Amino acid sequence: MRALVWHGKEDIRCDTVSDPQIEDDRDAIIKVTSCAICGSDLHLFHNLIPAMLPGDIMGHESMGEVVEVGAAAKATLKKGERVVIPFTIQCGECEQCQRGNFSLCQRTNRKGNLGDKAFGHRTAGLFGYTHLTGGYPGGQAEFLRVPFADTTHIKVPDSIDDEKLLFLSDILPTGWQAAVQADIQPGDTVAVWGCGPVGQMTIRSAILLGAEQVIAIDHLPERLSMAAAAGAVTINFETESVIERLNELTSGEGPHKCIDAVGSESHVNMGQPDTLLDRAKQMVMLENDRPHVLREMIYACRPGGVISIIGVYTGLVDKIPMGQAMNKGVTFRMAQAHVPRWTDDLLRRIEDDQIDPSFVITHKVDLSDGPEMYRTFRDKADSCIKVMLKP
Amino acid sequence: MPITNATQIARSKGDPRVVRKGPSSLTGSDRLTRALGWFSIGLGLTELMAPGFIARTLGLEGKEALIRAYGARELASAVPTLSVDKPVGLASRIAGDVLDLATLSSALRPGNAKRDNAAIAFALVIGVTLLDLVAFADVKASHRRERGTHRDYSDRSGLPRGPQASRGLARRDFDTPPDDRAEGSVADAVPATAP
Ligand SMILES: NC(=O)c1ccc[n+]([C@@H]2O[C@H](COP(=O)([O-])OP(=O)(O)OC[C@H]3O[C@@H](n4cnc5c(N)ncnc54)[C@H](O)[C@@H]3O)[C@@H](O)[C@H]2O)c1
Ligand SMILES: [Zn+2]
Ligand SMILES: [Zn+2]
Numbered sequence: 001m002r003a004l005v006w007h008g009k010e011d012i013r014c015d016t017v018s019d020p021q022i023e024d025d026r027d028a029i030i031k032v033t034s035c036a037i038c039g040s041d042l043h044l045f046h047n048l049i050p051a052m053l054p055g056d057i058m059g060h061e062s063m064g065e066v067v068e069v070g071a072a073a074k075a076t077l078k079k080g081e082r083v084v085i086p087f088t089i090q091c092g093e094c095e096q097c098q099r100g101n102f103s104l105c106q107r108t109n110r111k112g113n114l115g116d117k118a119f120g121h122r123t124a125g126l127f128g129y130t131h132l133t134g135g136y137p138g139g140q141a142e143f144l145r146v147p148f149a150d151t152t153h154i155k156v157p158d159s160i161d162d163e164k165l166l167f168l169s170d171i172l173p174t175g176w177q178a179a180v181q182a183d184i185q186p187g188d189t190v191a192v193w194g195c196g197p198v199g200q201m202t203i204r205s206a207i208l209l210g211a212e213q214v215i216a217i218d219h220l221p222e223r224l225s226m227a228a229a230a231g232a233v234t235i236n237f238e239t240e241s242v243i244e245r246l247n248e249l250t251s252g253e254g255p256h257k258c259i260d261a262v263g264s265e266s267h268v269n270m271g272q273p274d275t276l277l278d279r280a281k282q283m284v285m286l287e288n289d290r291p292h293v294l295r296e297m298i299y300a301c302r303p304g305g306v307i308s309i310i311g312v313y314t315g316l317v318d319k320i321p322m323g324q325a326m327n328k329g330v331t332f333r334m335a336q337a338h339v340p341r342w343t344d345d346l347l348r349r350i351e352d353d354q355i356d357p358s359f360v361i362t363h364k365v366d367l368s369d370g371p372e373m374y375r376t377f378r379d380k381a382d383s384c385i386k387v388m389l390k391p
Numbered sequence: 392m393p394i395t396n397a398t399q400i401a402r403s404k405g406d407p408r409v410v411r412k413g414p415s416s417l418t419g420s421d422r423l424t425r426a427l428g429w430f431s432i433g434l435g436l437t438e439l440m441a442p443g444f445i446a447r448t449l450g451l452e453g454k455e456a457l458i459r460a461y462g463a464r465e466l467a468s469a470v471p472t473l474s475v476d477k478p479v480g481l482a483s484r485i486a487g488d489v490l491d492l493a494t495l496s497s498a499l500r501p502g503n504a505k506r507d508n509a510a511i512a513f514a515l516v517i518g519v520t521l522l523d524l525v526a527f528a529d530v531k532a533s534h535r536r537e538r539g540t541h542r543d544y545s546d547r548s549g550l551p552r553g554p555q556a557s558r559g560l561a562r563r564d565f566d567t568p569p570d571d572r573a574e575g576s577v578a579d580a581v582p583a584t585a586p
Contacts (some may be wrong), residue, residue, distance in 0.1 A: 001407070002406065002413075005409060005412075007412075008502070009475070010416060010417055010421060010475060012415070012416045013412055013413045013414060013415045013416070013418050014414065015409045015410070015411060015412050015413045015414040016409075016410045016411040016413070017407040017408060017409050017410055017482050018407045018408050018410055019407065020406075020407050021405060023405040029574055045416075046475050053400065053401075053402055055402060055408065055409050056402075057406075057407060071404035088414065099570075100568065110579060111401065114400060135400070135402070135403065135494050137406050141407075145405075162413075169472050180567055180568070180571050183567060183571055183573055184406045185395060186559065186562070200549070204549050204550060204557075205561075206504065207550065207554060207558050207562050207563040208550075208557055208558075208559070208560050209562065209565070210558060210559030210562045211558075212558075220539040220541070221497050221541045222542050222543070222544055223544075225542075225544045225545045226544035226545070228545055229544060229545045229546065229548040229549070229554075230548050230549060230550055230554050231548075231554030231558075232553065268476075272409050274563070280477070283470050283471060283474050283476075284470060300400065302503070306573075331573070333571065341568075345565065348413050349561070351549040352555065353552065354400050354550075354551070354561070355547055355549060355550060355551070355557075355558050356550075356551050357549065358549075359547040359548065359549035360547075360549065362542075362544075369412070371413075371414060371415060371416035374416050375416055375533075377532075379534050379535075379536060381535075381536050381537070382537075382538055383540075383541050383544075385544070
């Protein structure tokens with residue numbers, strides 16, 4: 001089959017690879033009908049996340065048709081069924097799964113010892129990601145083996161297009177969780193840093209959850225225009241002072257809730273000199289991430305507010321103003337999305353026309369154009385926001 | 392991949408293997424830049440470790456300290472050249488090329504017995520400088536967002552009922568789980584006990 005394969009930094013190829021096979025009774029194989037490139041894939045593209053191996057298949061946002069089912073998965077999954085695959089692999093039985101913390105599943109990381117060493121304790125297996133989370137082959141491919149398939153799937157109706165359903169795999173529940181974690185109350189001002197696909201979903205979720213004012217921060221005009229389409233007030237951090245504007249918009253009190261939908265790779269620019277220093281440190285391995293957004297959120301947030309972190313951080317960060325955070329009594333919530341915790345509810349909202357996630361797709365291309373699209377998406381060229389791939 | 396090597400992680404047995412490689416996302420200028428970065432490392436290490444040999448070969452005796460400093464400079468510019476911020480690295484390499492040429496031109500003086508060697512080195516540096524300039528122009532061009540051509544997506548609300556009618560729609564039937572609520576964490580941490 002064809003698949004997008006990681007060969008090293010900035011080196012992704014559309015290779016021919018051997019077909020996946022059922023390895024365990026709980027496995028299933030799906031024929032992928034649609035998949036997508038995520039901002040998290042860019043961290044891998046830039047080799048910022050350790051423990052990738054040349055030859056790893058990329059991709060964690062996929063959907064398709066079930067073509068083969070292992071004996072133990074047959075009770076819940078049948079050949080021919082249409083499913084979206086969450087990027088988190090879950091057993092459904094462990095203590096974390098029972099609590100709904102699916103991205104923390106204790107059993108699905110097949111390289112658990114590595115996870116234990118790197119994080120202190122293992123987290124869930126993830127598709128198309130580092131070997132710290134199991135190194136499972138991803139879904140930017142024609143076929144995908146789904147481990148723990150009896151619980152790792154979202155059944156979707158035939159009557160709705162792939163475009164509306166695909167993002168149940170990641171960015172829709174991710175944006176939703178970012179907003180839920182912020183514990184939004186009517187009357188709240190919610191500031192969202194980053195208007196990439198995740199930020200866009202976060203903005204819509206915050207509106208549905210009743211935020212009175214949503215403020216969207218980025219520097220790319222096309223992304224800000226998409227944020228404004230959902231009713232967000234926008235701030236362009238290259239031409240305006242984020243702190244001044246946030247204060248203006250909140251009568252000097254700061255947003256109640258601050259959400260980081262940027263993560264590790266904050267834009268490096270002269271106007272934000274800390275990002276230059278972070279970039280330099282990153283190059284010589286003195287720091288893993290560029291946490292400009294964390295610093296800005298802690299400073300901007302209203303005392304007693306909530307900071308919700310959904311952007312991915314990979315390791316060590318410097319100069320986090322813990323004194324401000326502690327004295328202002330802010331609450332931090334963060335995680336990889338617990339995808340299936342939210343997907344039944346979100347599928348219903350798609351069916352009920354409360355949200356149509358297809359708005360974010362700007363490029364739809366064949367899988368073989370994948371390597372080129374990684375560049376386009378990374379460079380934010382051609383007004384690219386979200387790439388959907390057709391195997 | 393230091394961690395990869397240190398922990399000796401390996402691909403799991405059943406996982407698909409590459410049968411035939413396809414075209415890469417790396418461009419020709421990416422590869423050229425990478426080669427120049429490794430060249431910087433090679434030259435930098437030589438200048439740091441064998442400045443005397445270089446000075447003797449080029450008739451630059453007495454400039455050993457300077458050559459060593461140039462070695463450190465080469466290594467410093469290799470870091471961004473090999474990173475994703477290639478233009479920064481290439482720009483610093485080009486600045487370095489100019490310094491190298493200036494220093495070498497002093498070895499082209501008529502009295503220098505090693506003048507021929509210096510001339511060869513001078514020609515080599517000119518060649519490398521040209522490669523640096525080509526790579527710089529290419530990577531700059533290929534990473535550029537076309538200015539002023541961004542599309543307008545203000546018709547893409549994603550909220551079929553419109554933003555205003557959608558506000559708070561989910562509050563009717565969505566309960567924030569206790570672990571995501573302000574009262575959740577505190578209440579859970581301090582369970583009420585009967586007096
Ligand atoms: N927690 C999860 O489960 C989960 C799931 C999916 C993605 N993610 C993460 O979410 C993040 C965003 O993903 P995406 O697909 O939207 O990626 P993206 O790269 O398309 O979007 C990031 C956006 O942030 C903007 N940005 C950069 N610096 C900024 C700053 N200082 N202030 C404001 N905006 C800034 C960029 O211009 C860009 O538009 C990534 O880190 C990704 O790994 C997390
Ligand atoms: Zn993702
Ligand atoms: Zn589990």
